[in-house]
Amino acid sequence: MSNTGRKKPRLVAPKREPKKPAPKRKTRAAKPKRRKATRKRNPIAAFFIGIFKWILRLIWWVTWRVTAVCLLVLGLWVGYTYTTLPSVEAFLDGRARGSVTLLDRDGEVFAWRGDQFGGVVTAESVSKHLKNAVVATEDKRFYRHFGLSPRGIASAVKINLSEGRGPLSGHGGSTITQQTAKLLCLGVKYDPSQWESEKDYVADCRRGSLQRKAKEAIFAMAMEVKYTKDQILSIYLNRAYMGGGAYGAEAAAQRYFSKPAAALNAQEAAMLAGLLTAPSRFAPTTNLERSQARAATVLRLMQEQGYLSGAEMKAAQADPATLSQAAEAQAGGYFADWVMDSGPEFFTRDTTEDVIIKTTLDQRIQRAAEEALAYTFENKVRDGSKAEAAIVVMSADGAVRAMVGGRNSKVTGAFNRATMARRQTGSAFKPFVYATALELGYTSDSIIVDEPYCQNIPGSGQWCPENYTRKYYGPVTLTEALKKSLNIPAVKISESVGRDLVRRVASEFGIESDLADGPALALGASESTLLEMAGAYAGILNGGSSVTPYGLVELRLLGDEAPLMGTGGGIGERVIQQDAARELIYMMHEVVNGEGGTGGRANLPDRQAAGKTGTTQAARDAWFLGFTADYVAGVWMGYDDNTPLKGVTGGGLPAEVWRETMIRVHAGLPATPLPMSRRSGGISEQSQEQVPQMRIDPENAIEGILRDLINSGEITPGNATGGIDR
Structure with missing residues (x-):
């Protein structure tokens, strides 16, 4: 082959620059490792420490599993109770007996007997003052808890122990929900064949044993799931006994003030809320001055919790609630008792109906006789x-x-x-x-x-x-x-x-x-x-x-x-x-x-x-x-x-x-x-x-x-x- 005149390349690799070695890092001379001075552990102590750690691990292992099981059982129990609860309407009138209203010769109400019930009210229909007074007095955290108040329970236990009572005796720390559960007797209805009397039934519902408290807590939590807060409060306002034979806010408002629960002012609402602690003791027909003093305390609580201003509280305390003329008759006294005894039992003392009795009483003459005797x-x-x-x-x-x-x-x-x-x-x-x-x-x-x-x-x-x-x-x-x-x-x-x-x-x-x-x-x-x-x-x-x-x-x-x-x-x-x-x-x-x-x-x-x-x-x-x-x-x-x-x-x-x-x-x-x-x-x-x-x-x-x-x-x-x- 002919050569084109180009110079053939040399068959050797091109000369390459030698790589400069990387500069050596200066390192500290590695110090020789020192052996930790190990102290030989006492084998007996080591044994017990090991046992203690094992027990702690076992407790933790058991605790979280038991807690999980308890929470599961609790949830199932609450869920089952939830399924047994009826509609809220079924709980609003829970009287075992009916009421008797007595009228004088002119048709004016002068006395009540039996379980007086003025009619169903709701938390929305009653006076705002009554709603606020009840919450302020009975359960100020009502709208924030889940039916139980751990803080309230702890406070109650502390007070009971400090006063020398058992932890569950005296103050209960119960929420309104728990009180409502108790009023409902945990859903157990009165059965004459099971209890000798209604009094025994009520006493059983009010028992304060640890087992009863546990059931009450379950029932309260189920209610919180089933009903709204206002529905629970409505049940409470209809079921609570407020003295003088009055069950529920409407009956009490009519009984003491001759007006509906929706028309109560702050001082009247405070008086009714004050009855919830001890209805018979604080009933204004028993001792008006004591009831007014209790109402003044309730008004102060309402002011402290923001339901009333300072001026509103002072004005209400300066003008306390007083009884209506009918309430001052003290439930008819001897005359009403005599009429109740002279009538048929199934329509008077043992009535399950709401009965109206017109009588011969002349309230003017009754006052004349009482005044003459007193004089x-x-x-x-x-x-x-x-x-x-x-x-x-x-x-x-x-x-x-x-x-x-x-x-x-x-x-x-x-x-x-x-x-x-x-x-x-x-x-x-x-x-x-x-x-x-x-x-x-x-x-x-x-x-x-x-x-x-x-x-x-x-x-x-x-x-x-x-x-x-x-x-x-x-x-x-x-x-x-x-x-x-x-x-x-x-x-x-x-x-x-x-x-x-x-x-x-x-x-x-x-x-x-x-x-x-x-x-x-x-x-x-x-x-x-x-x-x-x-x-x-x-x-x-x-x-x-x-x-x-x-x-x-x-x-x-x-x-x-x-x-x-x-x-x-x-x-x-x-x-x-x-x-x-x-x-x-x-x-x-x-x-x-x-x-x-x-x-x-x-x-x-x-x-x-x-x-x-x-x-x-x-x-x-x-x-x-x-x-x-x-x-x-x-x-x-x-x-x-x-x-x-x-x-x-x-x-x-x-x-x-x-x-x-x-x-x-x-x-x-x-x-x-x-x-x-x-x-x-x-x-x-x-x-x-x-x-x-x-x-x-x-x-x-x-x-x-x-x-x-x-x-x-x-x-x-x-x-x-x-x-x-x-």
């Missing part, structure tokens, strides 16, 4: 006296207008001396002896001899009654004998007409108590109640017909117009003729208005009055019963333990209480004359005929009439002559 004891009875008294006022048909069963009239469920106390009537019984005689032909001017008199009582020996004055007055008219309350003439008349007949007349007039068999019957040895005696006197006023005292006019269910039952009493059968009744009224008028009458202190300044005193043996009981043309009233005084009264007779303090009562009762009423008349020698004065007066022989008076009664079987021959010892 007399304040001004005429020594301080510290334990003597008691009772008053009944009624119309002539037996409609009870007022009832005071004791000196403390502002009570509920107390011993009612007007209806429950059976006491000897003394001379207050004598009008029935004279009623029998007048019915059989005696007149107010008939003569009876007041003289020493004795009888032999089989098994007891000789019995010789005496007059209160220890004097004898010789021949006296029946009017004079009744006016001066002479004992011997009354016994002679009773023996003359026959005790059986006297007992029959008294019984038909309404005295249902067992009447004495012996001659002391005429002197009031038998026992009776003030209500019975007042009813019997009403029979005299109305012209001689029997009377059944009554307080219930009609009973109906809430929402119904037609009553389920009507009046439970009134005028019954005739006992004595009207002429006899009118003459007896005249004789009783002389007791009050006649010269020397034992009832002179009962004389009224502007109208006619009639009545009779009564004082029992050793002055253990003192009575005055009487009437005007408009009203009958009875007064009893004595000691509950039968201690004799000192210096008190029926014509003394009882007559004065009666007078004070009747003056107030008749204030503003026109004076109406009594329906009375007087016969002379058996002929009415109206006929202007005169006949000779009849001197009564107590052993054979009106012999023909008695013979007819014996033949008809009305009385027994043994009592036709009264068994007089000749």
Whole structure:
């Protein structure tokens, strides 16, 4: 091959620059490693330390697994409880009993009984002040917790331990949710077959054991999941007991302030919220001043938590809530208790319905009786006296207008001396002896001899009654004998007409108590109640017909117009003729208005009055019963333990209480004359005929009439002559 003239490259690699060696780093000379000085560990200590570490690891291993299992079980338990909870509406009215609302004769509410429930309210519908007061007082973290408040529980345990109690005794640190769970009894309904009474059921729901607290916590957390905060608060506001028989905010607002819960102002709301801690203790009907003091504390809490400004708090504290007029009636006192006892149990004490009862009560007359009793004891009875008294006022048909069963009239469920106390009537019984005689032909001017008199009582020996004055007055008219309350003439008349007949007349007039068999019957040895005696006197006023005292006019269910039952009493059968009744009224008028009458202190300044005193043996009981043309009233005084009264007779303090009562009762009423008349020698004065007066022989008076009664079987021959010892 030819060469093109180019120079062939050399077959050797091009010369390369040699690489400069990298500069050596200066390094410190490695120091020889020192061996750590190891201290030989004590094998025994090492063993125990190892064991301790192993135990800690085991505890941690077990703890987090147990915690996980507990949380899982807790979640499942809460979840199961959640599934058992009904809709919120099912929890709003949880009363086991219904309510009874009592109306006076004018249709005004004056008392409540049973479990009062004013209707469903919600946290949104009530006054904002009530909502805020409840949260501020009961659970200020209500809207921030999950149903339990660990801080609150810890604080409560600390307080309980510091006060020497158990950790769960006393302060509970419960949230509103927990309190609601307790009110719901953890969802357990009342079953009469499981508990002896509703009281036992409630006590079981309120138990504070550790197991119960755990269940309560589960139920509370389930509620927090199921319901909103306001729904839980709504249940609480409807279920909580607020004293005075009121369950729920609406019932309490109506009970104490006669207004709906939506219209409560700050001080009224604070008073209701203050009840939640201790409803019976702080109820304003129990002690208004204490309730107002508690409300002032609640107002301060509301201000501290921002619900009220300082000025609003001071204004509310300066003008505390007061009771409505109906609330001041103290739930109707003795009268309401009597009406509740006299009605059918399934509509009163044991009702499951809401019942409305219209009654005969006249609140004006009730206040008059209470004021008269208070005035007399304040001004005429020594301080510290334990003597008691009772008053009944009624119309002539037996409609009870007022009832005071004791000196403390502002009570509920107390011993009612007007209806429950059976006491000897003394001379207050004598009008029935004279009623029998007048019915059989005696007149107010008939003569009876007041003289020493004795009888032999089989098994007891000789019995010789005496007059209160220890004097004898010789021949006296029946009017004079009744006016001066002479004992011997009354016994002679009773023996003359026959005790059986006297007992029959008294019984038909309404005295249902067992009447004495012996001659002391005429002197009031038998026992009776003030209500019975007042009813019997009403029979005299109305012209001689029997009377059944009554307080219930009609009973109906809430929402119904037609009553389920009507009046439970009134005028019954005739006992004595009207002429006899009118003459007896005249004789009783002389007791009050006649010269020397034992009832002179009962004389009224502007109208006619009639009545009779009564004082029992050793002055253990003192009575005055009487009437005007408009009203009958009875007064009893004595000691509950039968201690004799000192210096008190029926014509003394009882007559004065009666007078004070009747003056107030008749204030503003026109004076109406009594329906009375007087016969002379058996002929009415109206006929202007005169006949000779009849001197009564107590052993054979009106012999023909008695013979007819014996033949008809009305009385027994043994009592036709009264068994007089000749």
